[in-house]
Amino acid sequence: MLWTLLERMKAIQMAGRDTIDKGGITGVWLAHRFYLVVTDPETASLFLRVCLEKDDIMQMCFKMFIGNGSITAPVHIWRPRRKILLPHFNSKNLNQFVNVFDVQSRFMVKQLRSAVGAGSFSLYNHISTCTLASIFETALGGKIKDYYCYVDIQRLLKFIEKGLDILAIRGFQPWLYPDFVFKLTASFKTMTNIKEFIDNVARQIFAFKRKLVEENQNKEVQSESNQNMAEKFKPLLELLIESSGGKLKYTDIEMQEEFVVLVVAGTDTSAVATSFTILMLSQFPDIQEQVYSELKEVFEDSTRVTTAGDLARLKYLEVVIKETLRLYPPVPIVMRRVESDVILPSGITVPSDCGVVVNIWALHRDPRYWGEDAEQFRPERFIDVPLKHPAQFMPFSHGPRNCPGTQxxxxxxxxxxxxxxxxxxxxxxxxxxxxxxxxxLRLKFKLLMKDVDNFMVELENRN
Incomplete structure (x- = not known):
């Protein structure tokens, strides 16, 4: 399995480098389907703006996992849902979430004490557990322990990991594309069990939360302190339930699908991105010390909690994260379907019914946009020179269907x-x-790009 995962990533890398050498766009056949591979930012931006339908392979892979969740939903389903979802990722709500992130981060730090000085270990599971707990609390409200009766956190993480493995295997084996063939495999039965488990968790939690929201709304109507209550922290799911009336309405099934999207997509992508950044900081101790100096400047010697104002001051940490995302984007490719003819800036007409693969891994390494040192880890590049094109950096995709949870x-x-x-x-x-x-880094691909050695590091106490 490891060799296969390595070879998949090598294929993506080779195709990306070849496309750069040929001017930013090439063509390949995958079974009976023709795909354009794109690494040029201008061309990629055009496709991602006008071709909003996700490619058949992506819909095939994710449909069984998340139903019509907004990651791969058809445009007629995705568009109205995004109108409801996007406003809730505003700065006011994000600032309220910082306390949740801080609490979970502190708990993770305590859990890591036993690893200090104990040699090499994988930090990934600690990061993913912290990320999942944060998503539960910001999406649902309350404490993660309140939901232990509905979900085994570690089992959920393992199921998500296994599910992504199966989807990646199917995506790279065209003979498994027909449903009637895939249903004959052991992977189909495993995937069915995974989906049933995740759907059952989402269904129980959603029913519980909707009941609480309705009870709280009735209390607020009778309360004289509505103004003060409006300032209280409200989780994403509660905000969605409150805003899903009138013409813009989420059904219970749709709400469950979007919750699964938050759990599946939000946990793994954020955990992978954070883990890659930690690896880079371990490789470059001078950069790590610059980050620590910035932290000392903001927090001094205090052990106080992190606030939204503190995060705004952590400019160097932010460019370190961005440079990591440039070299190691968790989602190295995005795929779209061409619904109608598209005329490229070069004048070439791309016919409908073909597919497009935007190779983000290679796009982030194009020397024409990033310089001759494009392969080097240099965070200062995000300080020294402005981007030449807004689409030359797209770790969270680009255009109308980019990730709404970027911030x-x-x-x-x-x-x-x-x-x-x-x-x-x-x-x-x-x-x-x-x-x-x-x-x-040695990389493997299973829908997300990950480190072959599973993000191994060692820890020393600062004090």
Whole structure:
């Protein structure tokens, strides 16, 4: 399995480099379907703005996992849902979420005490657990322990990981595309069990939360302190339930689908991005010390909680995260279907019914836009020179169907990393191929791009 995962990522890398060499666009056949591979930002921006339908392969893979969740939903389903969802990722709500991120980060730091000085270990499971707990609390409200009767957190993480593995296997094996063939495999039965487990968790939690929201709304109507209550923290799901009346309405099934999207997409992508940043900080101790100096400037020697104002001041940490996302975007490719003819800037007409693969991994390494040192980890590039094109950096995709939770993810990552680095120094794992400074990481692909060695590091106490 490991060799296969490595080869998948190598295929993406080779196709990306070949496309760069040929001017930013090439064509390949996958079974009976023709795909354009794109690494040029201008061309990629055009496709991602006008081709809003997700490619058949993506819909096939994710349909069984998340139903019509907004990641791959057809445009007629996605558009009205996004109108409801997007306003809730505003700065006011995000600022309220910072306290949740801080609490979960502090709990993770305590859990990591036993790993200090104990040699190499994988930090990924700790990060993903912290991320999932934060998503539960910001999406649902309350404490993560309140939901233990509905979900086994570690089992849910394992199921998400296994589900993504199966989807990646199917995506790279065209003979499994027909449903009647896939249903004959053991993977189909496993995937069915995973989906039933996740759907059951979502269904129970949603029913519980809708009842609480309705009860709270009745209390607020009778209360004389509505103004004060309006300032209280409200989780995403509660906001969606309140705003889903009138013409814009989520059904119970739709709400469950979007919750599953938050759990599946939000947990793994944020955890992967945070873990890659931690690896980079371990490889480049000078950069890690610059981040720590910034943290000392903002927090001094205090152990106080992190606030939204603190995060706004962590400018260097932010560019370190961005540079990590440039070299190691968790989602290295995005795929779209061409519904009607598209005329490229070059004048070439792309006919309908073909597919488009935007190779983000390669687009982020194009020397024409990033310079001859495009392969090097240099956070200062996001300070020194403005972007030449708005689509040359798209770790969260681009255009109308980009990730609505971009700022949510950045806020969560900055909080986790700030809390971790205030307490521990991260050093390279002694038995890892990802510990050599300046050497590209060995990568594998299973819908998300991950480190082959599963993000191994070592920890030392700061004090």
């Amino acid at each position: 949510y993810a950045m806020t969560a990552m900055k909080t986790v990393l700030a809390t971790l680095l205030r307490n521990y120094r991260i050093i390279p794992a002694r038995k890892s191929t990802s510990s050599i400074p300046g050497q590209p």
